Amino acid sequence: MSFSPKAVWKEFSHSKIxxxxxxxxxxxxxxxxxxxxxxxxxxxxxxxxxxxWLLYPKSAQPAWINYFQSEKIPEHLILSPVVSTQQLGSVxxxxxxxxxxxxxxxxxxxxxxxxxxxxxxxxxxxxxxTRPDGIVLPLVSTSLPFAENDVTYSSMVISTxxxxxxxxxDKKSHYAFSLDGIPSExxxxxxxxxxAILKGQYVFHVHLYDVxxxxxxxxxxxxxxxxxxxxxxxxxxxxxxxxxxxxxxPLALFIGITVSIGSVVIGLIYGVxxxxxxxxxxxxxxxxxxxxYAMPALPLLIILAVTIGNSIFLIVGFLxxxxxxxxxxxxxxxxxxxxxxxxxxxAQLMGQKNSKIIFKHILPQLLPxxxxxxxxxxxxxxxxxxxxxxxxxxxxxxxxxxxILHDASSYSAAARxxxxxxxxxxxxxxxxxxxxxxxxxxxxxxxxxxxxQR
Amino acid sequence: xxxxxxxxxxxxxxFGVLMATLLLTIVLVGxxxxxxxxxxxxxxIRQQVTSNKNLLSSFKTTExxxxxxxxxxxxxITALGLDQPWYSxxxxxxxxxxxxxxxxxxAKFLTSDSGSSDVKDIILEKLPRTILLFTxxxxxxxxxxIFLGAVAASKVNSTIDKITSGFAIISSSFPVWWIGxxxxxxxxxxxxxxxxxxxxxxxxxxxGYLGSLLYHMALPLITLVIIGFGSWAYLVxxxxxxxxxxxxxxxKRAAGIDEKRILYSHALKNAAPPIVTILALSLSxxxxxxxxxxxxFDWPGMGRLYFxxxxxxxxxxxxxxxxxxxxxxxxxxxxxxxxxxxxxxxxRRQ
Numbered sequence: 001m002s003f004s005p006k007a008v009w010k011e012f013s014h015s016k017i018x019x020x021x022x023x024x025x026x027x028x029x030x031x032x033x034x035x036x037x038x039x040x041x042x043x044x045x046x047x048x049x050x051x052x053w054l055l056y057p058k059s060a061q062p063a064w065i066n067y068f069q070s071e072k073i074p075e076h077l078i079l080s081p082v083v084s085t086q087q088l089g090s091v092x093x094x095x096x097x098x099x100x101x102x103x104x105x106x107x108x109x110x111x112x113x114x115x116x117x118x119x120x121x122x123x124x125x126x127x128x129x130t131r132p133d134g135i136v137l138p139l140v141s142t143s144l145p146f147a148e149n150d151v152t153y154s155s156m157v158i159s160t161x162x163x164x165x166x167x168x169x170d171k172k173s174h175y176a177f178s179l180d181g182i183p184s185e186x187x188x189x190x191x192x193x194x195x196a197i198l199k200g201q202y203v204f205h206v207h208l209y210d211v212x213x214x215x216x217x218x219x220x221x222x223x224x225x226x227x228x229x230x231x232x233x234x235x236x237x238x239x240x241x242x243x244x245x246x247x248x249x250p251l252a253l254f255i256g257i258t259v260s261i262g263s264v265v266i267g268l269i270y271g272v273x274x275x276x277x278x279x280x281x282x283x284x285x286x287x288x289x290x291x292x293y294a295m296p297a298l299p300l301l302i303i304l305a306v307t308i309g310n311s312i313f314l315i316v317g318f319l320x321x322x323x324x325x326x327x328x329x330x331x332x333x334x335x336x337x338x339x340x341x342x343x344x345x346x347a348q349l350m351g352q353k354n355s356k357i358i359f360k361h362i363l364p365q366l367l368p369x370x371x372x373x374x375x376x377x378x379x380x381x382x383x384x385x386x387x388x389x390x391x392x393x394x395x396x397x398x399x400x401x402x403x404i405l406h407d408a409s410s411y412s413a414a415a416r417x418x419x420x421x422x423x424x425x426x427x428x429x430x431x432x433x434x435x436x437x438x439x440x441x442x443x444x445x446x447x448x449x450x451x452x453q454r
Numbered sequence: 455x456x457x458x459x460x461x462x463x464x465x466x467x468x469f470g471v472l473m474a475t476l477l478l479t480i481v482l483v484g485x486x487x488x489x490x491x492x493x494x495x496x497x498x499i500r501q502q503v504t505s506n507k508n509l510l511s512s513f514k515t516t517e518x519x520x521x522x523x524x525x526x527x528x529x530x531i532t533a534l535g536l537d538q539p540w541y542s543x544x545x546x547x548x549x550x551x552x553x554x555x556x557x558x559x560x561a562k563f564l565t566s567d568s569g570s571s572d573v574k575d576i577i578l579e580k581l582p583r584t585i586l587l588f589t590x591x592x593x594x595x596x597x598x599x600i601f602l603g604a605v606a607a608s609k610v611n612s613t614i615d616k617i618t619s620g621f622a623i624i625s626s627s628f629p630v631w632w633i634g635x636x637x638x639x640x641x642x643x644x645x646x647x648x649x650x651x652x653x654x655x656x657x658x659x660x661x662g663y664l665g666s667l668l669y670h671m672a673l674p675l676i677t678l679v680i681i682g683f684g685s686w687a688y689l690v691x692x693x694x695x696x697x698x699x700x701x702x703x704x705x706k707r708a709a710g711i712d713e714k715r716i717l718y719s720h721a722l723k724n725a726a727p728p729i730v731t732i733l734a735l736s737l738s739x740x741x742x743x744x745x746x747x748x749x750x751f752d753w754p755g756m757g758r759l760y761f762x763x764x765x766x767x768x769x770x771x772x773x774x775x776x777x778x779x780x781x782x783x784x785x786x787x788x789x790x791x792x793x794x795x796x797x798x799x800x801x802r803r804q
Binding site: 054195242287290291294295298299300302303304306307308336351379383386387390391392394408409414415417419423425426430433434437438 | 467468469474476478479482483517623624626627628629631633634635636638639642644650663738741743745746749750760761764765767772775776777780783784787
């Protein structure tokens with residue numbers, strides 16, 4: 001039962017199922033890298049901070065469902081400006097323009113302009129919109145609070161403000177219907193002959209005029225409210241689920257791989273030592289193993305998480321406590337076989353130290369089995385952690401997939417038909433598990449030739 | 455080593471596990487438990503004194519009453535041995551003895567449906583429901599799995615064999631509780647066929663209770679069966695494929711015995727020991743998983759009781775439920791061990 005790594009890899013690479021597992025794992029690793037590179041660490045830390053998700057829509061479906069629908073649901077748009085500056089005589093003008101090609105079959109639910117301006121004096125803020133038919137509607141014209149020296153001022157303009165309503169009513173002669181009681185976004189985006197959506201290119205212009213100094217718009221964003229958003233939609237707390245799902249990937253891989261490597265290393269050394277020593281040592285060690293083996297893991301894991309703590313590192317440790325026992329049993333019986341081989345006996349006769357015999361002559365023989373066990377025990381670790389998180393006992397500071405499902409169930413997502421909140425995390429858990437099951441399956445076939453079909 | 459000695463050894467190990475689990479639980483929740491028992495002792499005394507009119511009227515001032523009660527509480531605490539720290543050997547020994555004799559004390563918040571706060575009553579009420587759900591599921595899963603596994607084993611590498619193996623691998627990587635959430639979503643809300651909450655909505659005394667219980671059990675039962683039978687079929691198939699390669703089967707084939715008869719009576723009989731063992735083990739495994747499954751479906755059994763007790767930190771219930779769950783878990787592990795040792799003498803000689 002000797003394996004060279006090369007031969008094992010050669011056989012493994014011929015296994016279709018094993019390579020599928022490797023491919024899936026590659027994609028998951030790629031997603032983890034994307035998560036680390038593309039998403040700033042801040043958004044990860046602010047996952048549970050409602051203030052950082054204010055601009056996002058509540059319970060929005062994923063944007064791609066519009067492809068399957070004849071009626072396009074308005075998408076929630078967070079627009080960034082095209083900036084230009086001008087000098088009109090002594091007046092400095094900043095022009096931020098937001099262009100949107102509006103092709104949805106419904107009005108936006110609202111619009112919010114959020115800005116942070118740095119200025120001295122009292123600049124004038126003007127917002128207007130140019131419709132597809134060329135009509136220009138002035139929306140807001142207001143001066144920012146006076147400041148003697150440079151100040152930074154943050155505020156927002158919301159579509160429900162009275163001043164917008166009033167400014168639009170000045171242009172009511174354009175419209176063939178009465179504008180009474182119609183909210184402003186439904187007027188701006190409406191056709192002239194009836195109150196129905198007018199599709200086409202809308203451009204929102206934000207002008208900031210100042211005479212004394214050059215004002216700067218440090219932050220400038222226009223949000224058009226809608227019911228669909230992004231790749232994965234948002235949850236009840238306005239959080240972008242694609243970020244949570246993406247961040248869940250490295251976390252799940254971390255939990256799964258750390259737990260399985262930890263369990264396999266401990267189990268391997270424990271089992272090999274017991275098997276090699278034999279006699280009373282073996283008896284005592286295996287009785288202890290039996291005790292842990294027969295303990296009901298989940299109830300005890302729950303008690304541990306409640307009483308000791310639920311940080312992600314602690315949970316990894318708890319999972320290792322219950323993970324190593326089975327591996328210890330198998331590697332013990334394997335060590336007992338290897339120990340009777342002649343080269344081990346020869347090493348003993350030559351007077352080599354026990355530790356050297358274990359680490360040099362016995363453990364390397366068990367490595368293929370160890371790799372197979374690592375792969376096979378990953379899914380269990382991931383689902384158990386997800387289960388704990390689902391019960392609300394996981395680490396609340398990390399958006400794991402189980403955590404997302406916990407939130408989904410506490411806001412009764414199933415009852416409200418929010419499939420985009422329930423399906424993706426579970427599918428991700430299963431896919432990650434499958435990748436390792438596939439790999440373990442292929443490894444198992446190499447390590448235990450008996451399992452193979454004739 | 456004889457079978458009797460094997461039995462005794464296994465029984466001793468199991469008892470050791472039970473004690474170890476109990477000790478671990480007590481150590482983990484001990485310090486919290488301590489303050490609770492002191493509070494409940496004080497409360498009990500106060501109630502006794504205030505309900506005793508004669509005693510109450512013999513006090514002139516409230517200070518007198520308070521000092522009397524405090525004295526009584528102190529005496530009670532000493533009598534109960536609560537004056538010593540919770541980690542003292544006597545205390546731990548006493549609590550373990552109490553739990554061993556099924557004296558779990560009174561729950562802090564939770565009550566049974568009939569209103570009793572005795573932990574034993576609560577557990578006795580929930581336990582049958584968990585057993586009903588999970589035993590039914592295990593029986594269904596094993597029957598379905600054995601049948602499918604036999605079919606797959608008789609036609610190795612056929613389409614049905616590949617589908618069975620593929621389904622087994624895929625179904626085992628989905629968490630049961632997630633499938634449960636999906637099933638609720640599809641069959642309780644999208645197509646309202648089954649109730650979303652598995653708690654029966656009529657009282658126990660109602661004659662329609664059993665029907666209602668079974669109707670509410672349908673969705674969790676279907677979920678458990680769907681998730682479970684794939685891996686069962688896969689295991690049974692692997693055992694049978696091994697047996698079918700043995701010489702005696704080849705001899706039977708040469709003798710011209712019907713292939714179906716070989717499979718169902720000769721091969722299945724020889725694959726029985728591991729199958730029976732797995733039956734016992736999967737029963738115990740499902741008990742551990744019951745916590746999440748019952749929480750998802752709101753099935754009023756031991757698992758949900760455990761979850762509720764954890765969320766309000768009702769320690770007497772937690773300890774009692776852990777004890778009962780562990781005892782059942784160990785009983786089935788023990789039965790599995792014994793069956794295996796009975797069927798396969800090699801195990802005993804190890």
